[in-house]
Amino acid sequence: MVFSSLIFIFCFLPLVLLGYFLAPRNLRNTVLLVSGLVFYLWGAGEVVLVLLVSIAGSWGCGAWALRAAERNRPVEKAWAIGLGAALNLGILFFYKYAAFLISQFFAGLHWIVPSLALPSVPEILLPIGVSFFTFQSLSYILDVAWGRVTVRPGPVEFAMYIAMFPQLVAGPIVRYGDIKDQLSDRPTTWENFCLGAVRFSYGLAKKVLIADTVAVITDQAFGVTTTPGPALAWLGLLSFTLQVYFDFSGYSDMALGLGRMFGFRLPENFNRPFAAVSVTDFWRRWHITLSSWFRDYVYIPLGGSRTTSLRTYRNLLIVFLLVGFWHGANWTFLCFGLYHGLWMVWERIRHRRLPEDFQHPLAHRALTFLVVMLGMVWFRARTLPHALGYFQALAAAAGPGDGLPEIPRLNWLCLAVGSLAVFLPGRICFGRWLEEARSGWAAPARLALLTVGFGLSVMFLISNDFKSFIYFQF
């Protein structure tokens, strides 16, 4: 189940809201936990058992480590931490990377000994959101290891922290330390509910009206049977860049809105990334919870930037290779990470990191957008040859290719509206503004969002589901 589905909006959410607000305060976490498991079960089926194993294992190992720490048994604590980390990394590795690595190994063997008969690699179904919930569990285990968490959470509390449906399958990646107080006590007020509803509607409109609509153009450019010409390649790349942003940030807005309805204040995940003036700046604004996770749990433990320049560059490259690989088990994602890592290294060499370093921010903003957009080729391409072919198409080096297809006016309109996000001033963060603003414009904006935005989103959702029968051919 996803937030931008009719079943979620009109069935699941009303029932959970009813259950949550009618339940006594001490049962509200249980309501959220059960609803999170049902939410996961709905989309993932029996894989919910993996989630339960991860929750139980992480909670158990955390409790064991905390008890060992209380008794001053560092070896036992290390075992507990190691076991908890191995469990979550094992789940992540098995479900996300095992098939890929084995197939690459076999491909290597086949390359060396072509006559070798190799078995086929079994297909492993990827559990939805496995990267998110294992990272959350891992952050808890590591926080316990480093003494940031000293008090053992209750099992329901902890399970709810992992399986809370607003952030279960696509983040934001919430750290236990950031939310532990809210798990036990949070203000569930009418104002929070209303502002959460506004934020949810905003995210829904971003996802349905922009991301899903421009996706039609993306699919034309990156389609299986397409050989795009330069115009289609650039248009497809722009639309994909916008699609990814509106899709993910829309989802994060919905998650934040839902969290707020239930009294949680989840961390922001996006902050106008296309207003970034450098790649470093971009990663401070894009998928903030992921980049900060890697910063705190990988980059800094490796030495961060408080070491020699060469080691810093190495650390950056390691982190971004991992970021790329986190996105998916494919060489293209590794290239995506390496691409960004190399840009980060380059910027560090040039000491261009922060907005205040720039004399011409608009030019740098445009340049950064171009760099990020080009990096999206790695993100979207199916294979390395496909990505290289696409770069050729962008450079008009792959022949004329397919021209611009016939794109409905509605999709052009949505692309144009989405492109505004690139050109708006960097300080405007509409999502936060909707929640916090007290100016005269805020009220009509919120009302318009909840009437027109929500209505149009539902209309688009149901129309996307509609498939007019294929005109009968005889």
Added chain:
Amino acid sequence: MRNRTIFLCGILFIAWLAFPALTVPLTAPCNVEYIRNIEKHYPPTWPKLSSWRDLLHTGTYDQITRVLQSRILPRRLLIGAKKNLEFHLLREPRLAGVDRGSDGWLFLRETYDRSWESPERARHALDLCDAFLTRGTRPRTALRLMIAPSKYTIYPELMSKTSAALAKRYAWYHRTLASRWSRPGTPEQIELWSAYRQARTETSDLLFFPKDTHHTPLGAMVMLRTLTKSLDPGLWREEDVRTGEEFGWEGDLAGYAGVVLPQDRYRRRSIVRPGLTLLGHDRPAPPEDEWGPVERFRFTSRDRPLWPGRTLIAHDSMLKEYRTDLAQFFADVTFLHYKDLIGDGRFLSTFETYDTVILEIGERYAVDILERLFQPLAPVRPAARISPAELGLPSDRVRVLEQNEARLVLETLVPEVVLRLPARDLDPRRSYLLELNVHAAQGTWCRLYLHRFTPGGGSVLQVEDKVLWRGPNRAYFYLTHETLGYPPELVLSQPNRYQLGPFSLIPLEEVDRPADPAPVRVWTTTWRSRVQAPAIPAEVCGNSETELHPAPGRLWIESRGADPQVFLSGLPAGAGSRLDVELVLWSSRETLLQLFYQSPDEPGYSEARSLSRSLVPGENRLTFRLPATAARRPMRLDPACHPGWYGITGLTFGPTRTHSGDRDDRVSLTLPAAASRPVPSTWLAEALGNSQVRLDLQGDRLQCLALGDDPSLLLPSLERSEPGPLRLKFRIEAPTETLGQVFFQTAPGQVFRENNSRRFSLHVGPNSVSVDLPSAAGLYPLRLDPGCHPGVYTVQEFAVSGADTDAP
């Protein structure tokens, strides 16, 4: 102020969330109707939970999602709103394949953008048509082809610039057809383009509906006039055309685009030819096809000319509404939708029974239809198979009546049902034909999606369309070995009832063809050889589901389950690179036979070393080509995948035929035919029920649960070699006092009629029924209506006696 607006936001949000649930009583019926009528879907049903494990299955939740989504929202309102917003506000030039022209005209893009067509294919189809006529054995049958022009060819100036440019790109299609049509000779053609264009100059009234693909009543009259005048100029009189009242017409294209447009009004026109006498009008009882029943009119007249002889008009949608108008010009005319014709090269048999055959074909599908009607039968050389049991079915979109190794009987509830075929590892040196055996209750079409992945990681999608004619169809799809590396998908286009047999993979183009086999020592074994010394006897035994009954000249195999196995051992060695096994086998039913052989390297039986053949009821002559090394090993013969009786009358082993056909060194032996045939004990198992019946075979008892007052069973034809009086006896247990009926046919393909039926009365409880049927009955399928009340009927002890059939 801030608090007030925030408060209002919360209220608005709650109102949105609650709105669909509160309006369910109002919106659910309207949604369901919308899905049925506009989206042509069958509203999904709630999932059935058979065990707790289903709760862990995502399919269960997908199904619930579909059920809820289709019912809880005002779909029609919201979808219509969006479509109209795009159409009217954004002035969208194209919606769902419908192009906007000038003056409010709409055009179906498919009519001028058939990008999958090629000039070669068009020419090929036309050549097939010509070749067909030269093969005809009854030259006095006149074939007249009438291509119904697409709207855009008559009103090209009303297209948008984009549409006109597209139409120009595919103008070759129109030109190819038109150039063939302008050539004299058979088949005679009825040229409508010039007729329509001429009519446009004569009147300002429209010949085509602006928002529809079809012609107006005036356009229809132009078509009828052209058609009749091409037969005999004296048939048509303008005064016979009557103008009726006005009617509103919304147009199929408006509905297809999903927009609401004002209706246009037109005047009805019809033909009334005075002085005609209707001698007969045959029309089957409902339910009818979507495109009309097979209908026959016979007229006579003293003073008005009529086109003589028997005429068959196979039409598309253009003539569908004007059957009664057109019928008045013919002495004896039969109308049917062209999809009800037999395709795949078997059209000739229909063709030859008429004096005149007129085919009305829509321009945009002309190539496709000509190809299907006139293509010769493809060779049948099955090599391996994909069993119907392996097909992946979307359980919420089909009702599966039977699925096993031999067949899949299903009803599709929605259009565009996708069946997933399993992937296969194929020999890279070959290409293949995938043979689809499917019986369709109504004519329709299907589509096969084949994905071919290239080494660079790309993928090519191969889409193949095939027409499915009413009745049995055999369709072929060309494959390369890499195509089946990814599961293909078979799309069944329309809600319909289908019976799918095994898919055969027929190998073609072996690259490394082995040399001609060297002469080998020949040996033969038959079961008669047990009593005749010269041949080397084979040792035979069966598995637990099999009982062997040696009889003079035949080995009877009685299968008591779905997996009978006969093991052949003690077979002497052969030589050479290939070995032919010829088998003559009598089967009691349609089923599947499989021969397993072994190789010296890998003892044991596996699917990879097996060959399959379909069996039809009666005698089957089968040839298997095996590696020669197989001969020295035991073999396993699975004669069927059904219970029943199967008789082997000949089994011959020998080397592969040489190209010269020299088979002197082979000994083949065919045993004399059996004196009497057993009536298949599984005859009842092959019964098919109509939509009001649920069948359950319990041993030799067939239980029919009648859900309505018109339950009906279709029983296969009996094993009768020649006509003769026939007595049908059976016991039937009825739930109430009621009336049953047995319908029979006296000719193939005949409709079941009242005058070809026998009634019998039933009282509550067991009844013995004896029905005498006329001479030809039983040669063709029978229909048994067990009663005319709902309830459970149990039929058993079916016995048939007659001239050549003894009671079982």
